[in-house]
Amino acid sequence: MKITIEAKSVDEAKKIALAELGTDNYHDISFEILSEESKGLFGFGGKKAKITAEFKKPYIFFAKEFISELLKKMGISGYSFESYDNGKDFNINIKLPLEFKSIIIGKFGQTVSAIEYITRIHVNRKISEEDKNGKYNLYVDVENYKHEKLQKLEKMAESLAEKVAISGKSVEMKPMSARERKIIHMNLKNNPEISTFSRGQEPYRKIIISKKK
Amino acid sequence: MKNLLRYIIEAVVDEKEDININEVDGEKTTIFEVKVSDSDVGKLIGKKGRTINAIRTITKAAQNKQDKKVMVEVLQ
Numbered sequence: 001m002k003i004t005i006e007a008k009s010v011d012e013a014k015k016i017a018l019a020e021l022g023t024d025n026y027h028d029i030s031f032e033i034l035s036e037e038s039k040g041l042f043g044f045g046g047k048k049a050k051i052t053a054e055f056k057k058p059y060i061f062f063a064k065e066f067i068s069e070l071l072k073k074m075g076i077s078g079y080s081f082e083s084y085d086n087g088k089d090f091n092i093n094i095k096l097p098l099e100f101k102s103i104i105i106g107k108f109g110q111t112v113s114a115i116e117y118i119t120r121i122h123v124n125r126k127i128s129e130e131d132k133n134g135k136y137n138l139y140v141d142v143e144n145y146k147h148e149k150l151q152k153l154e155k156m157a158e159s160l161a162e163k164v165a166i167s168g169k170s171v172e173m174k175p176m177s178a179r180e181r182k183i184i185h186m187n188l189k190n191n192p193e194i195s196t197f198s199r200g201q202e203p204y205r206k207i208i209i210s211k212k213k
Numbered sequence: 214m215k216n217l218l219r220y221i222i223e224a225v226v227d228e229k230e231d232i233n234i235n236e237v238d239g240e241k242t243t244i245f246e247v248k249v250s251d252s253d254v255g256k257l258i259g260k261k262g263r264t265i266n267a268i269r270t271i272t273k274a275a276q277n278k279q280d281k282k283v284m285v286e287v288l289q
Binding site (some may be wrong): 003018028066069070074075103106110111113115118121122125130 | 217220221223225263264266267268270271274275277279
């Protein structure tokens, strides 16, 4: 989404661009100055300034906007956001006061997953087709809950893999979400002694670690 | 609560003017009957009910502090 603005001065054009894109933070937007204003003689022949403006990170901006309004409507205050990305995976971490943390995470991270899901739909619809440059992933986390959970699972999978390699008996892990399973499959892929696969139906699909024959 | 529900539903459907939410207050539960235009029902429910279940999860979480239960129903 790139817009072009003409105004009397560059500063004014920037202000208009911000209003039009619906933000008040200069850091969200990248500007390009096409031509600066020139006064001209006695008010004649003056040229207007022309700039283009677009979001630096539209995915993150729209997601933050949506989530903050959602939290407000849920009666939650005092939140802030942290975001980081590697060009393809966009991560948003919601920071909350302690009293609200458990509400937003929910049972086994249910609520944060629901928020993530709805946010994805919203952002996908907000960004028009031509602006989508390829595949991207949007992840929403609360106080690094999912991140820590993943790290725990990774450690567990590793120790289980060692056990399996020694004993030769297959081990079942508890049911996990698709993303968690994917990461564990990827982590154990390089281990020459064991193989992993998933079995069962969602949401009870689980990983089986077994020894390679 | 109604506001929250409307906000979430607006994020998933096309015909925002056709959203109709009716609040039925019971003794222990509050039921929200949601009506959207026919073309949007599929979007509201989602694959295997994923979207409507996510909406239910969020409304339940928002209700957390009160002792009344909330239910979200889709009318056709």
